[in-house]
Amino acid sequence: MTTRVVVDPVTRIEGHLRIEAMLNEGGHVGDAISSGTMWRGLEIILQGRDPRDAWAFCERICGVCTTVHALASVRCVENALGVQVPKNADIIRNMLFLTQMVQDHVIHFYHLHALDWVDIVSALKADPDHTAALAQKVSPNAEKATAGYYREIATTLKKYVDSGQLGLFDNAYWGHPAYKLPPEANLMAVAHYLEALKWQKEIIKIHTIFGGKNPHPNYLVGGMASAIALQGDSAINIERLIIVKDLIAQAKQVVETMYIPDLLAVASFYPEWTQIGGGLGNYMSYGDLPQNSISDVAQFRIPRGVILNKNLAEVLPLDPADGAQIREEVTHSWYEYSAGKDALHPWEGETKPNYTGPKPPYSQLDENAKYSWLKSPRWKGNAMEVGPLSRMLIGFASGRTDYKEVVTEALGALKVPATALFSTLGRTAARGLETRLCVHWLQQEYDRLLANLKAGDTTTANTAKWEPATWPGEAKGYGFTEAPRGALCHWIHIKDTKISNYQIVVPSTWNASPKDAKGQHGAYESALVGTPMADPKRPLEILRTIHSFDPCLACASHVIGQDGRKLSEVLIRV
Amino acid sequence: MVPKVVKALETKPRIPVVWLHGLECTCCSESFIRSSHPIAQDVVLNMISLDYDDTLQAAAGFQVEEIRKKLIKDHPGGYLLAVEGNAPTADGGVYCTVGGDTFLNVLKETAEHAKAIVAWGSCASNGCVQAAHPNPTGAKPIHQIITDKPIINVPGCPPIAEVMTGVLTYMLTFDALPELDRFGRPKMFYGQRIHDKCYRRAFFDAGQFVESWDDEGAKKGWCLYKMGCRGPTTYNSCSTFKWNNGVSFPIGSGHGCIGCSESGFWDNGPFYQRLSTVVVPGIDATPDKIGAVLGTAAVIGVGAHLASTIINRNARIIHEDAAPAEMKGD
Numbered sequence: 001m002t003t004r005v006v007v008d009p010v011t012r013i014e015g016h017l018r019i020e021a022m023l024n025e026g027g028h029v030g031d032a033i034s035s036g037t038m039w040r041g042l043e044i045i046l047q048g049r050d051p052r053d054a055w056a057f058c059e060r061i062c063g064v065c066t067t068v069h070a071l072a073s074v075r076c077v078e079n080a081l082g083v084q085v086p087k088n089a090d091i092i093r094n095m096l097f098l099t100q101m102v103q104d105h106v107i108h109f110y111h112l113h114a115l116d117w118v119d120i121v122s123a124l125k126a127d128p129d130h131t132a133a134l135a136q137k138v139s140p141n142a143e144k145a146t147a148g149y150y151r152e153i154a155t156t157l158k159k160y161v162d163s164g165q166l167g168l169f170d171n172a173y174w175g176h177p178a179y180k181l182p183p184e185a186n187l188m189a190v191a192h193y194l195e196a197l198k199w200q201k202e203i204i205k206i207h208t209i210f211g212g213k214n215p216h217p218n219y220l221v222g223g224m225a226s227a228i229a230l231q232g233d234s235a236i237n238i239e240r241l242i243i244v245k246d247l248i249a250q251a252k253q254v255v256e257t258m259y260i261p262d263l264l265a266v267a268s269f270y271p272e273w274t275q276i277g278g279g280l281g282n283y284m285s286y287g288d289l290p291q292n293s294i295s296d297v298a299q300f301r302i303p304r305g306v307i308l309n310k311n312l313a314e315v316l317p318l319d320p321a322d323g324a325q326i327r328e329e330v331t332h333s334w335y336e337y338s339a340g341k342d343a344l345h346p347w348e349g350e351t352k353p354n355y356t357g358p359k360p361p362y363s364q365l366d367e368n369a370k371y372s373w374l375k376s377p378r379w380k381g382n383a384m385e386v387g388p389l390s391r392m393l394i395g396f397a398s399g400r401t402d403y404k405e406v407v408t409e410a411l412g413a414l415k416v417p418a419t420a421l422f423s424t425l426g427r428t429a430a431r432g433l434e435t436r437l438c439v440h441w442l443q444q445e446y447d448r449l450l451a452n453l454k455a456g457d458t459t460t461a462n463t464a465k466w467e468p469a470t471w472p473g474e475a476k477g478y479g480f481t482e483a484p485r486g487a488l489c490h491w492i493h494i495k496d497t498k499i500s501n502y503q504i505v506v507p508s509t510w511n512a513s514p515k516d517a518k519g520q521h522g523a524y525e526s527a528l529v530g531t532p533m534a535d536p537k538r539p540l541e542i543l544r545t546i547h548s549f550d551p552c553l554a555c556a557s558h559v560i561g562q563d564g565r566k567l568s569e570v571l572i573r574v
Numbered sequence: 575m576v577p578k579v580v581k582a583l584e585t586k587p588r589i590p591v592v593w594l595h596g597l598e599c600t601c602c603s604e605s606f607i608r609s610s611h612p613i614a615q616d617v618v619l620n621m622i623s624l625d626y627d628d629t630l631q632a633a634a635g636f637q638v639e640e641i642r643k644k645l646i647k648d649h650p651g652g653y654l655l656a657v658e659g660n661a662p663t664a665d666g667g668v669y670c671t672v673g674g675d676t677f678l679n680v681l682k683e684t685a686e687h688a689k690a691i692v693a694w695g696s697c698a699s700n701g702c703v704q705a706a707h708p709n710p711t712g713a714k715p716i717h718q719i720i721t722d723k724p725i726i727n728v729p730g731c732p733p734i735a736e737v738m739t740g741v742l743t744y745m746l747t748f749d750a751l752p753e754l755d756r757f758g759r760p761k762m763f764y765g766q767r768i769h770d771k772c773y774r775r776a777f778f779d780a781g782q783f784v785e786s787w788d789d790e791g792a793k794k795g796w797c798l799y800k801m802g803c804r805g806p807t808t809y810n811s812c813s814t815f816k817w818n819n820g821v822s823f824p825i826g827s828g829h830g831c832i833g834c835s836e837s838g839f840w841d842n843g844p845f846y847q848r849l850s851t852v853v854v855p856g857i858d859a860t861p862d863k864i865g866a867v868l869g870t871a872a873v874i875g876v877g878a879h880l881a882s883t884i885i886n887r888n889a890r891i892i893h894e895d896a897a898p899a900e901m902k903g904d
Contacts, residue, residue: 008673009639014599039670039711045703045708063604064600064601165587201609201610201613201735211824213817213818213827214608223788225787227828228793234793235794355665359666363674459788461787539634
């Protein structure tokens with residue numbers, strides 16, 4: 001008899017996700033389905049609104065990866081209207097992007113993912129002296145690696161556990177046989193869980209300086225609203241810039257002396273996880289971080305491309321505007337398409353939500369029927385994985401020096417071959433390595449901003465197309481970015497100065513998508529197949545692989561607008 | 575005596591908190607962990623017992639739902655319910671399910687025995703983005719679903735971090751609910767408009783406005799009213815506390831306020847269209863004229879008061895639903 005393991009809610013993610021895994025006789029996952037259990041209808045809400053407002057609506061798709069939808073949205077409208085943003089705006093946007101990437105990846109590692117590898121209860125047995133010695137060995141430049149520090153952490157932890165109120169840590173999988181870290185490593189991780197929690201609120205101030213607040217900083221079609229005036233105290237000036245500079249220095253310290261050493265230390269105890277959770281083997285990235293302009297893809301720091309079947313010898317070209325490349329299906333999604341339609345490019349997309357699942361409360365979904373609020377986006381018919389691993393592999397396979405350096409160094413430290421990257425642990429490691437690159441690039445973008453200011457350019461907004469009277473009767477465009485969780489793209493139709501259709505395909509829709517018409521699994525589902533399960537009642541292994549993707553379901557569950565209407569004289573800018 | 579009191583405080587059980595997530599984007603949780611005083615660690619380890627929060631919880635699946643059900647059974651009337659997001663009510667609630675049941679049911683079940691409810695953010699307080707026209711999922715704020723419990727609305731998209739932790743620490747420190755206004759918002763944080771204490775207010779009064787993005791006015795930090803700023807109709811602490819430990823706030827970084835703590839703000843746009851004509855007592859004037867009028871008025875020392883009165887009359891605040899009555903104590 002097949003055992004069916006249901007994990008709902010999947011916790012330590014953004015949004016609402018349900019996993020059902022069918023175990024085979026050997027106790028491994030034989031098949032799995034991933035179901036997004038929430039839908040908000042943002043794209044319907046966007047219809048008829050001012051395109052310049054869209055970024056604010058879209059930004060509220062997700063407050064964890066805040067900013068990324070705002071960035072994709074302003075780029076989308078700018079693409080449709082043919083607006084070139086000033087150099088400073090591009091650089092500032094890159095800095096906000098990188099700040100988000102660094103902060104989000106660190107939070108993911110410590111607060112969303114670490115407890116899959118770290119046993120808090122075991123940390124109670126740790127010797128503070130030995131923990132300090134371990135911390136110094138793992139990271140010789142660590143700021144806090146004294147026995148006194150770890151004694152204090154151990155006391156805090158003991159007091160908390162002794163209170164009998166375990167709060168967030170209650171009823172978890174402590175003592176599970178799949179936990180492998182020694183008590184000292186667990187205590188070190190607990191300490192850094194708390195350090196990272198304190199630090200994440202600091203680095204994000206870069207958003208506050210340029211965008212006024214975080215979460216949900218402000219963006220602007222045409223540039224950025226934060227003017228620069230070096231000879232005044234009322235806009236971006238030297239006082240603001242120095243705060244940014246210091247925050248970047250602090251971030252480098254955290255990433256290089258805490259996150260990366262912790263990541264490598266934890267990884268070294270779980271070598272078997274380089275053989276588990278690989279999944280599809282198809283990787284995709286739109287690329288980002290323009291150095292010249294958003295239309296000059298060749299100059300992006302994060303390269304664009306597609307890798308199929310783990311073939312690192314070839315990076316295939318990708319075009320979000322090509323109707324034959326990205327298409328969404330609804331075979332197993334709670335939507336219906338018009339008769340005769342099976343896969344639609346977002347510009348031609350249509351959606352009619354139609355829940356046909358079991359009446360709640362339910363205990364099981366039917367994997368042969370529709371089972372998710374997520375659609376199934378496919379690239380040339382292939383299911384794709386997006387995210388840090390995809391970006392690192394595409395950067396590596398594209399021969400980018402910076403990518404090759406960090407990947408080679410990490411593989412050497414862990415003494416594993418490049419194929420180890422195609423795994424759950426590879427995904428988790430790739431996120432860390434990307435953070436190293438990002439914190440380094442953040443400094444470089446800051447330096448670029450200063451160089452541009454020194455050259456006398458303080459412009460932050462292009463207002464030539466601000467007034468709707470300057471717009472064509474109809475326009476369509478797309479705007480992409482690489483969100484922390486992967487490839488994100490928005491597509492827009494503007495008609496008579498209003499949004500006539502707005503469509504979004506987000507990273508977690510790619511990764512968490514249900515099966516398609518051909519029965520091809522989405523990335524989560526595929527990655528779970530073959531996972532060993534020590535105790536089906538405590539599915540720690542499922543959480544490891546799912547968390548390695550860093551799910552974001554508020555992003556993933558959305559709906560496409562009205563049926564694709566025929567457009568005449570549409571302005572397309574690529 | 576003193577050591578005894580200290581001992582009592584130390585050993586007093588922390589109040590259990592269930593933090594539910596409905597239709598939302600998790601920006602409230604993210605804001606919460608940005609708090610600088612107190613820091614989130616302090617709240618979670620020393621002040622409350624965050625027994626259920628699917629965003630941060632170590633356990634998953636049925637073990638999590640077990641915790642929630644056990645808490646309801648073991649501590650009826652003894653736990654706080656914090657709600658982030660709201661409930662879709664259309665089509666039987668199928669647009670958000672948790673553990674196989676609708677969020678609507680989970681919310682009702684958990685609210686029934688809660689001591690009080692904290693409605694985090696604009697989703698829970700007012701409906702926010704998913705409730706914007708045409709509200710495809712029938713999303714409703716908490717107070718329209720739960721009508722028999724004290725509810726503290728903490729609007730904002732998200733609320734300011736220190737407002738969130740402030741609401742909790744006030745309750746724990748003074749063992750009482752904060753004083754609420756007629757919309758269920760703590761008066762201490764939502765008592766005044768952003769415009770009332772905006773550092774750019776003097777430019778409004780003087781008739782000096784940003785006319786176009788990145789113009790001279792923008793570089794000089796002039797008033798953003800003409801760029802659509804909703805500061806004059808938005809009740810929040812942004813211009814006093816600011817964001818992320820006082821670093822800046824939207825207006826401080828050159829973009830107008832979009833009014834994210836006001837009910838229905840998504841449908842009160844477009845955001846870059848200046849607030850509609852306001853009426854000066856005795857004179858019909860547009861906002862352009864008001865700046866000039868007030869510029870003159872400021873000279874004779876009544877500018878600020880007058881402007882506040884004028885704008886208040888035109889503040890478009892939509893609260894047609896019955897807001898919870900003012901609540902005090904527990």
